[in-house]
Amino acid sequence: MTGRAIRLHPLTILVGAIRELIALLVAGAAGLAVGGLSTAFYFTLLGLGFGLVLHLVKWATFTYTVHDNRIELRRALIGRSVKIIPRERVRGVDISSTLPHRLLGLAVVHVDAGSDGGDGTLNAVSRQEADRLRRVLLSHVAEMRRTPADDTELARASPRWNLYAPLGGTYLLTPFAVAGSVLGTLYNLGDEFGFIDERRLSHLGRDVLGLPVTVGVVVALLFLVAMPIGSVIAFALFNWDFSLRARGEELIAERGLLTRRTVSLERRRIRGVELIDNPLERLAGAARLGALVTGLGDAAQRGRLLPTAPVTISRDVAARVVGTVPGPLVTHPPAALRRRVVRAIIPPLAFTVIALLAGRPWAACAGLVLMILAVPLGADRYHQLGHALDRDRLTVRSGALRRRQAVVERRAVVGWRLRQTLFQRRLGLATLVVAVGAGEGGYPAIDMAEQDAVAFAEEVTPAWVRPFLNS
Amino acid sequence: MAHWAIDYLMAWGLVIAVVWGAAAWAGSDAGWSGMPGWLADRLWWPPIAITALGLLVSAVAPVWRYRVHRWEISADVVYTRTGWFSREWLLVPVGRIQTVDTGQGPLERLLGLATLEINTASHAGSSLVAGLPVDLATRLAEQLAHRAHTLGDDAT
Structure with missing residues (x-):
């Protein structure tokens, strides 16, 4: 392995800039309201220029080097910092990409190295480079070199599983979260444009209180209907086309609709699995499956082997990952x-x-x-x-x-x-x-x-x- | 034992002081005006009860805990027993030890004691041996660390 220092992908600057641009457009709109067209224009342009330069400098000063025994992340923006992760300590390589990243063929690589801030993030590299890094960083598993790396699919989510979402509870709250953030944005925007003042607010309050009861009931019903639907949508966003594959000594879980997330887990670090369900899921015969992995941060999310799935499939996958689940369970006195x-x-x-x-x-x-x-x-x-x-x-x-x-x-x-x-x-x-x-x-x-x-x-x-x- | 006794006295002393203070405040003119009558009549009962309880616990708990607390280090397992009201037995094999710490709080320094902390990869499998003489604690820590190293694999 060479000790060549590598930069991140140049298009990273663009991704950063796009994100900045969106924020700046909002700020620009505000400037438009406050000081007319020219102020807004200069304001936005200045911000954009500053953002671009910042991203350019960040990109130019960040390098990573893969050595035989370690990976070094070197940052030299204002302070210098070098993070060294011994390759033996690398527990997993996690690849994710947001929508802009995917459009540009980029991916964010997250190197997970056990505990205590030992994680490194490469934001972002090209898709191929991400795959290469994963291969290289996880190649210290000796068995992996010997066995040919062919994929076997352990599980693939069927679209029907998305219907389990309302049983899970957490996703049920999505409509409230969405309604809250929409209202918040509306309020902020209105505030920026000067639409909102004390008087209007109190008017609004009186109007809302003065509304007939039926409207309240309708709104409540709407939320009641929106809750399961919203939960299914949120669930689908996170878990769309979930697949779990075994490649050599790795397990690779892939999921997500807009942001596609790939998590690789080393098999030799898996110590067991856990099956989780709640009473509703139990009635529907469904369960979630997670892996117990040594030194994995954010284990609840990243150790996920299956989203809510029929319990027979969960048990089957569990058996294929660690071996059959012992049973029958002995009851307690x-x-x-x-x-x-x-x-x-x-x-x-x-x-x-x-x-x-x-x-x-x-x-x-x-x-x-x-x-x-x-x-x-x-x-x-x-x-x-x-x-x-x-x-x-x-x-x-x-x-x-x-x-x-x-x-x-x-x-x-x-x-x-x-x-x-x-x-x-x-x-x-x-x-x-x-x-x-x-x-x-x-x-x-x-x-x-x-x-x-x-x-x-x-x-x-x-x-x-x-x-x-x-x- | 002296260490635990002082610990308990200090903690309970704080609780007792807070309770008396709260009662005095509630009873004064500036205090809680919406206090229900049945409580106002018996304002000093809770502080007295809590003081009695605190003194009792401070007297009994250290002795009891001292008598329960046991530790034993065999060829490959560290065994501890702790607790007083509820008991806890902990078995940690030396081969699974990640780090060994000895620590001394200010009180422990005064009394010439130290606490040995044995950590594994799991927080549920980490044990404490409290109230050891300092030199014994350091010697044990060194021995354990050395043996853990020679036995060591990934220890997870």
């Missing part, structure tokens, strides 16, 4: 059910008691209703608990509203944490946390029977646990 229900009831119970003491019977009634609702929630939380073990992997599951099942390779366990509160001790229960150097770091098996928890840990790592069993 009945004492755990009691503990879950009691714990679910306590907050509304406390609320009810306080409301009664404060002499608010209505609040107390509400608390009572919440208490009754808490019972099935607690019971459901219990029914979702489970753990299982096979020769290579272990799995633990917990959570009700957001249920999560983690599948972890045995060799990935970096420690055990066994926790027991006073109440758990009385019930003979214990919570065993599997410490893993990937994903969220620890996955709990909540309320296992005491001896089961110890036996579970011993089964997985006899050499560590057995010496302490007698003490």
Whole structure:
């Protein structure tokens, strides 16, 4: 490998300038309103010139060099800075491109190197260069050189999956976000042009309050209709044509409609997977799949192996990535059910008691209703608990509203944490946390029977646990 | 143990002072005017209860925690037991250790103690051994770091 210093793609300047131009057009419009045509024109021109020069200087002073053992990013604009990422530490190479980037055949390369600000971004290089960089930077995996790099497709999203979007919750809020930002923009623009003053605002307020109830109902209905539709659109924007491929020792996930995102994950850094769902998705038989990767920042987004997909497909892909999910899950002892229900009831119970003491019977009634609702929630939380073990992997599951099942390779366990509160001790229960150097770091098996928890840990790592069993 | 006792006394002292202050403010003329009658009659009950609780906890907790706290370093595993009301056992294999730190707070320096911190790639698998004599802590840290290095692979 040569140690040649390389510049970013020259067209990068253009992308930066386009972005600036859009902002400047708005500013120019404002100038137009304030000081007439000539002011606006000079204002915009000045800004554009400044932006262009800045981008040119930035481009001219930034170089990157790929050495045998490291990659250096060198910046010499005002202060000099050199970021050195040892190639052995490179955990993933993430390629993304926004719409302007794609039109110009560019891509942004994000080099992920574990933790603590060790990431480098190349904004932007040509599409081919991005692919070359990914190949080169991930080539330190010896096996990759030996096995021919042929793609096998592990999964491809079918368009029908987009209909799962309203179940997910987060995307449901999109219409509100859109409405909020549109209103905000309108207000700002109006303000710039001097359309808005105190009097008009108060008029508007009175008009809105004076509107008949039917209009309010219609608006609410519109939002109600817009929520699922908007969520499907947002989901499609992010996850359009999702595909997961295996190439040699890499997994490559690609998705997005306007901004296409490609994430490569090294297989040897994958320690397990997790299946996540909520009650609605469970009813529809769908689940999301994520990978547990060591030293991957923003793991929730970048470790995503599948968007919301039929659970059979999620499980199938999980099996092909790490191996079959151990099962069936062992349920936890009945004492755990009691503990879950009691714990679910306590907050509304406390609320009810306080409301009664404060002499608010209505609040107390509400608390009572919440208490009754808490019972099935607690019971459901219990029914979702489970753990299982096979020769290579272990799995633990917990959570009700957001249920999560983690599948972890045995060799990935970096420690055990066994926790027991006073109440758990009385019930003979214990919570065993599997410490893993990937994903969220620890996955709990909540309320296992005491001896089961110890036996579970011993089964997985006899050499560590057995010496302490007698003490 | 002395360290924990001082810690607890300081933390609870703060809480107690805040509660008394709040009660005094609420009881004064400038205070909370919308206070319900049943509370105004018993204004000094919560501060007294909290003070009693604080003193009790400060007296019991350090001793209890000291008796629960255990650590043991075998050939390849670091084992710790901590807690008082709830207990926690932690097993960290030496081969999975990433870094070993020893730290001393101002109080610990006064008392000649140190805390040994053993970190793995997972925050759930990182353990603390508190209240070790300084020289023992530094010696252990060196030994562990050395052994982790010789056993080391990627440790994830």
